[in-house]
Amino acid sequence: MGIWEQNLAALAARNPLVTEALQKYLAEPTSGPEGGVKRIFPCETRTGLPNLKLVQGDKHVLLHSNYDPYFEAGRWLESLTEQEPGGTLIVFGVGMFYHLEILLNQFPDKLIIGYEPDLEIFLHLLRNRDISRYILQHRLTLLVEHESVKWDRLLLTYLVDHPDAGIGWQAFPVYERVYSTKWRQLGQSMVALLIAFQSNLVTTRYFSNLWLINFFHNLLPAVSSPGAHTLFNRFKGIPAVIVSAGPSLNKNVHLLRELENRALILSAGSAINILEKHGVTPHCIVGIDGAVDDNSKIYERSLSAEDVFLLYSTTFYHGIVNNFRGPKVVMQLDHYDYLAWLNGELHRNIGIVRSGPSVSNVAMDLAYKLGCDPIVLLGQDLAYTNYQHYGDGAIFQQTFTEEDKQKKGAVVRKDIYGNDVLTTKAFLTMKTKFELDLQELKGRFFIDATEGGLKIEGTNLLTFRETIDNYFKMEFPLRRMLCEICRESSDDEPVGLSRVKAVLYQSKKAIRKIRQLCRRGLTTAERMRRHCQDQTLGIERFNEMADLLERWEHDILRHPLYTQLVLRSVNSEMYATTMTTDREVQNEFDLFKRGLAAARGYNQQFGIIYAKCALIEQLIDETLGKMEP
Template structure:
């Protein structure tokens, strides 16, 4: 039985209106004029506008007549029983109130971490469907906050990632690949993360320590060491020098081995005393192709996210077919703490911290409500996405016994995990990779060729900047200038395939794509000035990051030559 009482009525002007549960969706007099006023008042093409409600489709007529950008409009019709609109006029119409469907559509419409979204309701839809409207508003707010987190990460880390990806070619070339560990273990794995609940699991962890593979997620290493526990593997992805200074420099890590992403701070690999295994992120296809084709590294990609804990779970599944226990995975401010005891990032949760981080409450592990923030929330969402694709997910257990509920992951106590999977005798033997004999001359030649390609790209970029400077006072681009710029773009695109320049471009792409979108009713003069400014920013910023990337290659070339000299001219 439908919850909507729907009747159709005629209007003085137009093709009629609809009444739902006593509320009119359009004016009884002139629905089209009403729609024109609505569009003039509410639609701003600087935003992605989500319109809640469609009805008879007058809003479509106005948007189409006034030539509003169809990529900037999403229309949601939450009442399935209303007669469908046959002609969408090129606009995205979602006839559903399913929040998962709406989330997918809106995320696809938001490129480059944009958070400029407005949700507006057509008359009375928010009264007819109040719960659906609230869920839509909450979902959009979550997307906006997560995009803020992701954008801040990219902007803050892109230069570090670029340097690390270039310089880690040396250490991956001379070291090992995580492929050497694929499914080599058949025994249980414990993934230890740095949430406040970790401490209460450590006594039991010490009892079963010799029977499990223990993976420490990033900074969790310090807490474990302070409590007398040494992991078998340390998962590390943090690209900042502080990661090296705080957790690895002058730190006796025992026999622990390192599993690191290509974005991990390069000096960790440089000074790490034990075996290390490299991997790349699942989303770094361009990087992987270059590493495989030019460096012969045959890299393995793993699912991850904004946290090393996300990668640690993927690592655990990759190296072992045994059951996996996650401990310390609170993703919440358990016991009024941000992290476990001894963690360098640990803070007491204050009103000021709650306000600064925009903390909020969500469903907890124990069925209660717990306090989290959007950075932690993004990690939770990634776990929920990873668990849907990971192999044998039914053998993965959240044994944190605190913090947030991670949907899709089985919850049992750590005691139950140990009694079910670690009661029998278990033979554990860590894999120690055989040292490789690599020809450093090959690597040196790769670096030399890459520097030449960077120099060629710089010549093209400087020419593009000069051409744009010459046309500043003109009213339009001449055919000759357009052809020259097109030739430069093709040259750069081709040469970029032969250099490792990926992450450092992301902030430029975000800015160039988002800051210079066309505006409604833009004049030819305004369009020319916008495109000129867009290209000026693009080429000038590309010049800077190309110089930076080239300097990173020059530095690792010097390091490689030094390594060869230290080895008395022999290969490594």
């Protein structure tokens, strides 16, 4: 058996989807990824090792060092941000595998995902280097760029199988340059996927219900509040300061008192308590967090502030939205926001704000859409500077203890001064989201005036004093501007409650239809389970029942309301259930055992949807009850 055959056999055993993608590509080659190479030529290094020359326009680039690819790979590994022994690393660019070989040998406990954006390069690798023994290692997963390979689905499968594995991603340098567009897209998708997955399915399940409850309780305020689009581009050239609650806020929070009419102050999350302690009244509070207890404490004093605007998403804790006395503006987020469904039904466009793992990520995109320039980050440590959680005045625990270090999986990174500082994977995900967004938000000057914590690439480091002296030289009647803009929006045609009622009644009817389909599916799944358990099912009857289950599933998954509303709240659970079931069914050859696995999976799937629809129907009824005179 030759090199090609050995590699292909190993790949077929470990990842049949990638093998299938290769076969489809060989049968019908497609062009490489956008912005990628135009031609690829095999060549050898000076030591006789396989290499590739990439031609991009009039540029010729060697994929690996012409001298010693292994030495180059070792240097690359040394240049990476400090690697933990375990966890998972996604490497953008498989190339001729030299760097992955070094990585696998040097970190025997690390799980590696190699992602190759160009199938031509992958084919050259499989034909010229025997990597079959590595492919067969269960700690290595190889993915390729092809329409038949749903890499996000495969990655989610991986996350389900390894829920505790911390995820990081790095590009092999040549790929970062040659396939820069694809690298950015991968980063954005990675962050979105990790945010959606939420570290574990229990947490996701809890928050999906919480987000639904908050959405329906916030529904009436949302349709009566001006949309965020009314503020878009109305603050062109006006500085904005996004205030977060990081410990370095102690250094400069007092300077905010100078900025009442010189910069738009946006308070993100729990920063409001610190601002209150220092006598600073922000122009706006940005809120997206749905937790009940935390928000009840954080915003207790802010509820009565009549000159502060609340910019909120419908995931925000409804107790704050419904009791806030000041003006309110609703935001539609681009990810997991049920408001997208409602606005679609009402034909209402209020603009879209980028979501993120923290309210500060959302606030930065909001400031950009308002037209603000420069945009300043304050208190954005993304780390436990001086072993503190928050700046002075925050209502929660202050000192970062040894127990916290273990619980949160803290890691050491360098701060902006080159000193060691503790941070967490959650903070690093926020940092990555900032950096990916900053690559897209062009034409503005972004300043990180935190004066501590991690460096956010794409921002300019200045002290807050320097920032104020150099960029905050003009005055603007900011509170009056906000009030006038919202007053103008109140002249627009309001959303009639009769339209909202009609949407809710129609949706309730559709939800009942989905529940009816779920009941049919549950009944059929139970019959299949019973027959398979008793081994009283022939192949013909088995296929009939399997077809029925597929029909109920198809009717549910294609139902418009399921795709527009229900899917958002069951996505992670459904992914986990269907992928687990698929693996069990594919690996089982006994008819009755396959039937039991399929019945169990369908029972879980229909049960998840049924329970969520029951909750939605209850929330619709409660909302309709509030609308009765």
